[in-house]
Amino acid sequence: MKIITFNQKKTSKIALEFDEIVPNTVMDWTKEDWDAYQVPIGNSRFPITDFFDIEIEGEAKSPSEVKMVLNGDYGRVKYIGYRMTGGEIEVNGNADLHAGAEMAGGLVTVHGNVEAHAGREMSGGKLVIMGNTKEFTGASYIGEWRGMTGGEIIVHGNAGKQCGECLTGGKIHVLGDCDILAGIHMTKGTIEIDGNVNRWPGGQMKNGNIIIHGKVGRLLEGFVEQDIVTDPEVDGVTYPGRYIEYKGDIALNGKGTLLIDAEKNRDRLSTWIEEDDEYNAIRVYRNQ
Numbered sequence: 001m002k003i004i005t006f007n008q009k010k011t012s013k014i015a016l017e018f019d020e021i022v023p024n025t026v027m028d029w030t031k032e033d034w035d036a037y038q039v040p041i042g043n044s045r046f047p048i049t050d051f052f053d054i055e056i057e058g059e060a061k062s063p064s065e066v067k068m069v070l071n072g073d074y075g076r077v078k079y080i081g082y083r084m085t086g087g088e089i090e091v092n093g094n095a096d097l098h099a100g101a102e103m104a105g106g107l108v109t110v111h112g113n114v115e116a117h118a119g120r121e122m123s124g125g126k127l128v129i130m131g132n133t134k135e136f137t138g139a140s141y142i143g144e145w146r147g148m149t150g151g152e153i154i155v156h157g158n159a160g161k162q163c164g165e166c167l168t169g170g171k172i173h174v175l176g177d178c179d180i181l182a183g184i185h186m187t188k189g190t191i192e193i194d195g196n197v198n199r200w201p202g203g204q205m206k207n208g209n210i211i212i213h214g215k216v217g218r219l220l221e222g223f224v225e226q227d228i229v230t231d232p233e234v235d236g237v238t239y240p241g242r243y244i245e246y247k248g249d250i251a252l253n254g255k256g257t258l259l260i261d262a263e264k265n266r267d268r269l270s271t272w273i274e275e276d277d278e279y280n281a282i283r284v285y286r287n288q
Contacts, residue, residue, distance in 0.1 A: 001067065002027070002060035006052040008072025014042045015096050016051065019079035023066035023087025023106065031056060063087040063106070075115075081108040084125065100127035101141075103151065116160065117141065122170070124151045132157035135179070138172045139165035148172070148189065164191045167208060183210045186256065190235060204249050205256040209234045211243070212260045223248035223258055225268075232259055244268060 004026065017040040029037075034054045038045035048054070052072075060066045063086035074080065075094040082098060086106045091099075094112035100119040106126075113131035119138045137159050138148035147166035158176035167186035174182075177195035184203045192211045193201075199218035202210050211234065223246040230242050234257070243259040262269070 001065050002056070002058045003067050003069060004029075005055040005057075005069045006071060007055070008052055008070075008074075010051055011073060012041055012051065012076055015076045015078045016041055017078050019082040021068075022063075022081060022084035022089070023060075023068060024063040024085045026068075027060050027063050027066050027087075029056075075113075080110075081106070081127070084108070094131070099129075100125070100153070103127065113157070119148060119151070119153045119172075121147055121149070122151045122153070123149045126151060127153045129153075129155045129157070132176070133159050135160035135162055136165060137163045137174075138167060138170070139163070145185075147186075158195070159193075164189070167191065177214065183208065183256075186210075192239075202249060202256055202258050204252050204254070206249075206252055206254045207256050209257045210259070211239055212258075213241075213264070214261065215264045216260050219246070219258075220249060220251075222251040222254070224250060228262055229259070234259075 035049055037048050039048040066087040068089045070091045073093045074091055076096055078096045079098045080095050081089050081100045081103050083102045084106045085104045088107045091110040095110045095114045097115045098117045099114045100108045100122055103122045104124045109128045111130045114129050114133040116134040117136050118133045119127045120141050133155050138153050139162055140147035145166055146168050149169040151170045153172045155174045159174045159178045161179040161181055162184055163178055163182045164172045164186055165184050167189040169189045171190045173192045175194045178193045178197045180198045180200050181203050182201045183191050183205050186205045186208045188208050190209045194213045196214035197212050197216050200220050203220055226245040226247055228242055229245045231238055231240050232243055242262040244262050246258040248254050
């Protein structure tokens with residue numbers, strides 16, 4: 001196992017770019033290689049040793065045997081884990097834009113908050129964010145129509161708007177709350193949200209699954225209620241409890257599934273019978 005530890009010496013007002021620094025590219029780098037390397041900052045490059053003390057322990061025969069440990073505040077370091085294919089990156093602090101973008105394998109863990117476009121267009125691997133993340137998590141990038149195609153993203157905090165935009169595979173799990181338009185334009189894959197959703201989850205989705213365990217602010221009228229389901233199974237995973245099931249977005253002839261916790265959203269139901277804890281009808285929801 002080869003462990004490469006970055007101990008931050010100073011920060012930069014202009015973001016550093018780590019798109020060239022992932023286990024699959026630095027696996028064989030020696031101390032001399034790091035001393036000679038210049039990190040991109042805007043339109044220029046500067047010695048990476050101006051910003052970090054870098055320690056190397058052990059050896060690796062493949063990227064899967066490389067672990068990078070980033071100690072400090074990386075809130076002005078972009079592209080951490082960009083296009084990585086294996087190995088592990090652990091960030092003991094915050095991270096800037098595009099963390100885990102286009103990654104195909106390995107594990108990236110951020111023990112802090114992450115800026116926008118986390119895990120965008122990733123095809124494999126696992127991205128774990130222990131804090132909050134901003135907009136476009138697991139989404140497509142500007143001008144692209146396809147977002148995350150595989151892998152897994154876990155956000156322990158809250159996620160910003162358009163989480164999972166254009167999702168075509170993989171799974172996103174947000175343990176906190178989520179802002180507007182989670183799963184917009186998605187065609188495949190699963191989004192699970194433990195907390196509340198501001199409004200309009202699944203807008204213009206054609207397929208895929210969204211499971212919301214919290215309160216939903218507003219739904220789009222393109223979602224048609226189906227039934228109350230108990231312990232539904234989605235892609236081999238059982239979600240205990242009772243959910244209101246919707247299909248949509250019918251504005252695009254969509255066949256996606258939206259499951260929202262029935263008890264947390266009982267205001268959408270016409271009657272709740274406390275005696276036997278059953279629901280006997282579904283109120284037609286009007287977006288007012």
